[in-house]
Amino acid sequence: MTELNGIFPFQTALNTSTLFPYNLDILQQIELVAEAGYDGIELWIKDVKAYVDSGEKLSSLRRELDRLKLAPVNAIAFFKWCDQDLQTRKEGLRQAEEEMEMLAAIGCPAIAAPPFGDVSHLDAAAIAEYFSDLKAIGRKAGVEPYLEFWGRAEYLSTLEQAKQIVDLQPMSKMLIDPFHMYTGGSNHELLGSLTADQIGIVHVNDYPGEPSRLIINDEERLFPGEGIAPTKHIATTLHRIGYRGYLSLELFKKSYAGRSALETAKYGLNSIKTAYSVNAINS
Known part of the structure; x- marks a missing residue:
């Protein structure tokens, strides 16, 4: 890993998908991410539910996050808020409301809203x-949905489509992910047309040149700076438009070549800060 060159103007988070190979419970995840030195954590709602199902209280989870000074910046969930079937969509919104209320109880301000369904x-x-319907539920709960595009979705697969929707719904934010930009064929130059307040969070990762974007899968994501993604361009663009929010490492690897969970988390943090450092004069 190269030394940090330039300034790092963003905040850091770890999406706990990165830690899946280690089979940690939510308390172990939180403790490890805090020890590794991240500013925030992206939890998966399935882990929050498992914590509650084990008999624990959400107030206790919030106290632990507060004790470790670790911000729960966003949560990953899957509810069919935009399914074309009305009844399916109503059930998706009911699920979203339930999950948003859980997140509000632990102080998590946002939830991902991908084109699931x-x-x-x-x-x-x-x-x-x-x-708009989903945002209304979020306002009531105090949790904001971040519009997420998936590169392989039938619709809402590109940054272009996400921007159209955000433009139609003022005061909306989206979730940016280089891997999904790659697999969906998004135009990276369009990133510069966004305003900082249209971005809720940025997932960071990289990808190899092979296999092609048409068949590459999530497990082949790389640490930032270790593949062919235009990472420096993304970093510079985010900095130029005024984004100073969270960069959250999201990987789905099956193993990390013998690294411990803490070693993986620390390596990831260094990868983010190195790959997303910017030259303050030229950006």
Whole structure:
């Protein structure tokens, strides 16, 4: 890993998918991410539910986050808020409300909203309308949904489509992910047309040149700076438009070549700070 060159103007977080190979419970995840030196953590709602199902209280989880001074910056969830079937969508919104209330109880301000479900016959106008419904539930709970695009989705697969929806729904934020930009064929130059307040969080990762973007899978994601992603361009663009929020490392690897969980987390933090450092004069 090279030395930090330039300034690092962002905040750091770890998406706990990165730690999946270690089979840690949510308390172990939180303790490890704090020890590794991150500013925040992206939890998976399944782990929050497992904690509650074990008989623990969400107030205790919040106290632990507060004790470790670790911000729960966003949560990963899967509810069918934009499915084209009305009844499916209503059930998705009911699930979203339940999960948002859980997140509010631990002080988590946001939840990811990807195109989960059947979106094959939808367009930007329809999804913008459904996103408005989701935002209304979020306002009531005190948790903001971040519009996420998936590179392999039938619709809402590109930054272009996400921007259309955000433009139709003012005061909305999206989740940016280089891997999904790659697999969906997004135009990286469009990133510069966003305003900082249109970005809720940025997932960071990298990817190899092979296999091709048409068949590459999540398990082949790399640490930032170790693949062919235009990472410096992304970093410079984010800095130029005024984004100073969280960069959250999201990997889905099966193993990390013998590294311990703490070693992996620390290596990831160094990767983020090195790959996303910027030259303050030229950016």
